[in-house]
Amino acid sequence: MLKSLFFILVFIKVVAINTCQAGDSTQINKKRLYPILLATNGLYIGSMVYVSSVWYKEKRSNFHFFNDLNQWKQMDKAGHFTTAFIESQLVTKSLIWSGVQPKKAYMYGAIAGFLYQAPIEFFDGFDPDYGASVSDLVANALGSGSPLVQYLLWREVRIKPKFSFHTTNYAQLRPNVLGKNLSEQILKDYNGQTYWLAFNLHSFMKEQKIPRWINISLGYSANEMIYARDGQNNRAGYEAYRQYFLSFDIDFEHVPLKSKLLKTILYPLNFIHIPFPAIEYSKNSLKFHPLYF
Numbered sequence: 062m063l064k065s066l067f068f069i070l071v072f073i074k075v076v077a078i079n080t081c082q083a084g085d086s087t088q089i090n091k092k093r094l095y096p097i098l099l100a101t102n103g104l105y106i107g108s109m110v111y112v113s114s115v116w117y118k119e120k121r122s123n124f125h126f127f128n129d130l131n132q133w134k135q136m137d138k139a140g141h142f143t144t145a146f147i148e149s150q151l152v153t154k155s156l157i158w159s160g161v162q163p164k165k166a167y168m169y170g171a172i173a174g175f176l177y178q179a180p181i182e183f184f185d186g187f188d189p190d191y192g193a194s195v196s197d198l199v200a201n202a203l204g205s206g207s208p209l210v211q212y213l214l215w216r217e218v219r220i221k222p223k224f225s226f227h228t229t230n231y232a233q234l235r236p237n238v239l240g241k242n243l244s245e246q247i248l249k250d251y252n253g254q255t256y257w258l259a260f261n262l263h264s265f266m267k268e269q270k271i272p273r274w275i276n277i278s279l280g281y282s283a284n285e286m287i288y289a290r291d292g293q294n295n296r297a298g299y300e301a302y303r304q305y306f307l308s309f310d311i312d313f314e315h316v317p318l319k320s321k322l323l324k325t326i327l328y329p330l331n332f333i334h335i336p337f338p339a340i341e342y343s344k345n346s347l348k349f350h351p352l353y354f
Contacts, residue, residue, distance in 0.1 A: 094159035127185075127192025132290055134283035134303055138200040139256035141178065143222040145204030147332050149174030150218070153208060167209040174205025219264040223257040223278065223310065225334035226250075227354040234287055255282040255353075257334045259310045273315035278334060280306030280353075284343070308339035308353060 129137070153170030157163055178201040186193035204222070211218045229252040232239040240246030246253060259276040263269075285299040294301045313327045339353035 089160040094156070094161070121187055122189040124186040125192045127194055128196070129191075129194050129289075130196040133251050133286060134301060136251040136254060136256070136281075136283055136286075138196060139222075139281060140254070141197050141200035142204035142207075143224055143256055143332075145174045145178050145201045146207050146222050148177050149205040149208050150221075163212065167212045171206045171209040175201055178205070215264070217264060219261050221259045221261075221276075221312075221331065223259050223332060223334040225255045225257065225280075225336070225354055227253050229253045229284075231285070231287055239287075252282075252284050252286055255280045255304075255306065255334065257281075257306075257308075257310065259312065259334070261312055261315070263315075274312045274317070276310035276312050278306075278308045278310040278337075280304075280308060280334070280339065282306070302343055304341055304343040306339045306341050306353065308334070309337045311335050 149170040151170075152173040153166045156166035156169055161169070179198065182193045182197055182201075185191045185197075207220075207222075208218050211220065226247050228243065228246060229250055231252045232241075232246045232250045238249065239252070240249040257278040257280045259278045261273070262275055262277055263271045263273040282304040284302055284304060286294060286301045287297055287299055288294050291301055311330075313324075313330045316324075316327065318324050318327075336352050336354045339350045341348040341350060341353075
């Protein structure tokens with residue numbers, strides 16, 4: 062998740078030119094498209110050089126694969142899926158804003174979302190502590206391809222992954238792994254992370270008078286994870302367990318605002334689960350959270 066979310070920071074600059082109004086024009090606006098291509102490719106190449114030279118500078122081995130599917134209750138896979146989805150959406154929105162036909166934009170977005178993530182596995186393959194992960198590649202493919210699949214099914218994206226975080230006491234037990242400060246913990250402490258699938262109710266029930274900006278969200282998280290594997294946690298006196306949540310959410314893309322600038326500013330919030338009351342199911346019992354982050 063740490064290395065994957067780095068690319069959100071790269072592409073957040075593209076959000077400034079996100080299209081809140083897709084438009085029906087099929088005429089490509091080169092004045093919009095070329096700067097987007099130059100900026101994203103330049104940032105991408107620069108980020109790859111940075112990742113290769115800094116994060117992996119002292120760690121090199123022969124390329125190899127590593128099966129990490131049974132680690133961290135698959136929270137990292139949810140992170141890969143979410144990150145790839147966001148990257149795919151940002152590229153797609155930018156292309157549509159530039160006049161590319163929606164179907165082609167979604168196809169290019171799906172390809173780009175996967176390709177932006179794939180080099181991370183290539184670099185991990187030379188890391189003696191990790192290795193390239195097939196399950197990570199699968200999660201990347203599912204995440205980047207999800208917007209395209211939804212467009213082909215419904216001509217719109219009705220289900221969007223989101224992310225939320227709250228601090229935990231576990232990070233201080235292994236700060237080098239789970240984060241030494243808040244910025245690191247947001248990326249590393251899986252105990253505090255929750256990944257959501259936000260379903261737009263209006264999209265599925267258009268005959269009902271449901272506001273377009275209301276979502277219902279299903280969340281997934283895990284707790285008591287000091288180590289990656291269950292056996293390690295058990296030996297340390299912890300019992301890692303999964304958590305499932307039901308909550309509401311806001312689709313900022315459909316909030317009725319007249320200002321295009323304000324819509325653009327609020328667009329990144331579509332990747333974040335806004336704190337709402339939530340019902341948690343874990344350890345065969347239900348728990349109500351008046352406000353869950």
